Amino acid sequence: MSEPRLAFKAGRAFRREGTNFVDPNPTKGAVILQSGDDDLLHFQWKNRVTNEIEDDLILFPSDATFSYVKESARGRTLVLKFSSSDQRHFFWLQDADTTRDAEFVLNVNRLLADPSDEPIWPPQLGDVALSDILTPANLTPLFKSHPELIKPLFPHLPPDLPTSPSPEVLQQIIASPQFRTAVRNLDQAFRTGLLGGLVRGLGLPGEAGTSVEAFLKAVQEQAGQDGEGEHMDTD
Structure with missing residues (x-):
C-alpha cells in the first residue's frame, strides 16, 4: 500500500435488522483511503484499539458516494453506497472537533469520483506546518x-x-x-x-x-x- 491519501477518525455503524435505524458502534476507528498495489483506490476501516484493518473495500472511479444519513439523530452518520450494487456501509464521525466534518466528506467524494485527484486542505489558522x-x-x-x-x-x-x-x-x-x-x-x-x-x-x-x-x-x-x-x- 502507498501512503494514505486521506484519513480521519470514524466508527462503524450498523443497520438495525428489519428497520431503517442505524446504530453506531462505540469502537474507536478510522477511515483510510489509499492506493493499493493494484493501483486501485481502497476504502479501509481501521480499528484504532487493535490497530488492525478490518474492512478493505476496492473502489472504482465514480462507483461510490459518501453522504450523510438524513434520518440520523446524531447528524454525523454517513453512508458509503454504490451505484453498481445495493451495498451500504455506515460510519459515524468520532473526532470531538466537528469543524472539519464537511472537509472530510468533501475530500472523500473527490477521491471517489477521481482517485488521481488531490484532497483540498484549507489553511488551518493557529497551527504550523x-x-x-x-x-x-x-x-x-x-x-x-x-x-x-x-x-x-x-x-x-x-x-x-x-x-x-x-x-x-x-x-x-x-x-x-x-x-x-x-x-x-x-x-x-x-x-x-x-x-x-x-x-x-x-x-x-x-x-x-x-x-x-x-x-x-x-x-x-x-x-x-x-x-x-x-x-x-x-x-
Missing part, C-alpha cells in the same frame, strides 16, 4: 553549526549514502522532492489526528499526535525533563 519548518534554509545552518546532530540521523537515511554523510549531502537530501513529499505526508498525518499510537511509542502523550504544534511542544517539554537529570517514569 512541518513544510514551513523542515526547509533547507532552516536545517542547513543547524547541521553546520551542530554537526553532532547528524549522527543520530544515520539510521533514517537512504542506505546508499556514505557512512558519514556531510552537511552538504544532507542538504541535497532535504532539498530533494522525495524529502518534501515525505514531509507533506507527515504533515497530513498530523492533520488527521491519527498519530497517537506513534507518538506514544516515542514516549510522548497521545495528544502530541493531534497537530504539529502539539507535537513540537511535547518534544520540547520532554527535552526539558531529560535535561533535569534523573527522574522516575510512571505508567
